[in-house]
Amino acid sequence: MGLFDIFKKKKIENSFPENELEKTLYQASTNSSKRDEFYMKLLWNDLIVLTDKTDKKGTQILEENTSVKFVTFEDGKIPVFASTNRIFDKGFIKEEVPFLALKGQNLFEITKGATLILNPYSDYGKELIPNEIERLLNGSIFDQSNEMKIEEETKYK
Secondary structure (H helix, E strand, O other), X not given: OOEEEEEOOOOXXXXXXXXXXXXXXXXXXXXXXXXXXXXXXXXHOEEEEEEOOOOOOOOEEOOOOOOOOEOOOOOOOEEEEOOHHHHHHHHOOOOOEEEEEXXXXXXXXXXXXXXXXXXXXXXXXXXXXHHHHHHHXXXXXXXXXXXXXXXXXXXXX
16 A cells, blocks of 8 residues: 655755655646646656654555545645655754555545645645545546637737
């Protein structure tokens, strides 16, 4: 299912983007043609989610039917991160925290119906609403077209 780990703050300076998911997140924020690539990477790359406290340290394999409580914001939204360094962006979290790393697709299946916030403390993040996550899981998000047909003379700036 995933790995469980506890880590300490090790980042001193901004390292964004530090992986392919973060790179495509940045690109998709300014270039709509990169959105499909971003969504694909979101599904297949590991995402980091904070969990409740644990006494166990180090990497572990979770057994089937293991219960883990995800940390949520007061409004019920679940913070998720594209890398462990994103947890410490802007200094909101300063101490070691337990987390779980899951493939995006697995995390989305587990959290169906919830709103997730990707990189909530970073300059580049994204809110993932339940409908968007459902469309991502069933593949229909890739069916949308970025093309528009202009049928009459139209002014633009």
